[in-house]
Amino acid sequence: MGIVTRGFRGRRGGGDVTLPPGQYLETGFPVLSAGPTPQIAPAAWAFEITTESGQEHRWSWAELQALPREDITVDIHCVTKWSKLGTRWTGVSLDVLLSGIDTSASYALVHSYGGYTTNLPLADLRQGQAWVAYGYDGRPLRPEHGGPARLLVPHLYFWKSAKWVQRLELLTEDRLGFWERAGYHAYGDPWREQRYAGD
Numbered sequence: 001m002g003i004v005t006r007g008f009r010g011r012r013g014g015g016d017v018t019l020p021p022g023q024y025l026e027t028g029f030p031v032l033s034a035g036p037t038p039q040i041a042p043a044a045w046a047f048e049i050t051t052e053s054g055q056e057h058r059w060s061w062a063e064l065q066a067l068p069r070e071d072i073t074v075d076i077h078c079v080t081k082w083s084k085l086g087t088r089w090t091g092v093s094l095d096v097l098l099s100g101i102d103t104s105a106s107y108a109l110v111h112s113y114g115g116y117t118t119n120l121p122l123a124d125l126r127q128g129q130a131w132v133a134y135g136y137d138g139r140p141l142r143p144e145h146g147g148p149a150r151l152l153v154p155h156l157y158f159w160k161s162a163k164w165v166q167r168l169e170l171l172t173e174d175r176l177g178f179w180e181r182a183g184y185h186a187y188g189d190p191w192r193e194q195r196y197a198g199d
């Protein structure tokens with residue numbers, strides 16, 4: 001005991017690290033942004049969920065902070081092939097934000113400050129699978145990693161975890177986001193290696 005060799009970290013009871021196919025272990029925290037980092041003052045910040053019937057639900061920064069928060073420890077997998085294990089986040093579950101919202105939508109298009117978008121089935125945002133995260137490693141989430149708040153959907157490739165999240169648009173039909181329109185997979189399950197459309 002006491003000696004920890006990289007690649008054989010004790011994890012879930014010990015043993016080898018299992019990564020999704022084609023991934024390698026990253027110990028830093030790379031920044032991947034398709035554009036500049038938007039600067040959003042908390043007073044100007046809000047998160048919205050809009051439904052297919054046009055209802056709008058809105059949370060100010062203070063209202064988001066007042067909701068029950070969770071500490072989440074998860075592995076993340078970027079389509080550029082790095083995976084980072086045991087990342088520690090703080091945020092509000094989408095189950096909390098979606099509770100009480102009347103919708104029969106099956107899809108969500110996520111919009112970010114700055115114009116980035118990404119799509120996913122609404123079911124993938126429920127049942128403890130997704131958060132609006134504003135803390136990382138016990139600190140406020142840094143702007144380059146999506147602060148003040150980003151989506152966190154760790155079971156899908158990390159491009160689905162929209163940084164600087166602004167709005168969830170609930171839709172009855174799937175609509176592709178930024179990378180998905182550029183040829184990336186509409187769903188993006190790292191364990192099935194769904195990197196590109198057709199994988």
Ligand SMILES: Nc1nc2c(c(=O)[nH]1)N[C@H]1C(S)=C(S)[C@@H](COP(=O)(O)O)O[C@H]1N2
Binds near residue numbers: 030031
């Ligand atoms: N708004 C926004 N969100 C984004 C991106 C982006 O360019 N803009 N890049 C995505 C991609 S491809 C990845 S891998 C992760 C990177 O998050 P990180 O920079 O915190 O590592 O954010 C995702 N969310």
Ligand SMILES: [Mo]
Binds near residue numbers: 078159
């Ligand atoms: Mo990515």
